[in-house]
Amino acid sequence: MNPTHNSYEEVAHQRRGSADYREGYDEARRAFLIGQAVRERRLALGLSQTEVAARAGMTQSALSRLEAGGAVPTIPVLERVAVALDSELSVTISPHAA
Template identity: 50%
Template sequence: MNHSRWKLTRERKLAEGLVESPEVVAERAEIRLAMAFAKAVYDRRKELGLSQAEVAERAGLTQAKISRVEGADAVPTLSLLRRLAHALDASLTIALDDDSEQVIFVAHSAA
């Protein structure tokens, strides 16, 4: 079964009156945030033309840890967020709302 069919099934169930529990809603929001962060790290790394190993070296981490971050498999600590922002030569902005998450790395200007 492909992902679009899962989404359609979920939407159909919601339309039929199924209400998701608060725990499921919270879990879904957490997953969206992890994926948004993973995408932001990946996009910034690619923008800089760096490999995972190069970012890991800059951040004092392992390549495996960068892979877990980009795969949304790691829950970042504040310390990790700071290290990644520094390694990616950027400031990190995270905006959280009830139904959306936005994670942006803003490149430091070359001064």
């Protein structure tokens, strides 16, 4: 390997320890967990993505992205989705686990 170039693993290892990486990872984790909760509630009600999206005033593809964790929704979007799912939106702030 050329001594002036690092391997992908070397570069990735350096970046994984950065604050930016951790922040991006945390954001992706939150988006995934929100999407998972929306999908589970929708399935528990026996509703299709199309039905929930129509009730929430959004497109089916936007709801699909939300459920897949591909988008971090705003509070107003979450409120509309919660209403469409006959649910209550609850946002909490808690201390980190020890």
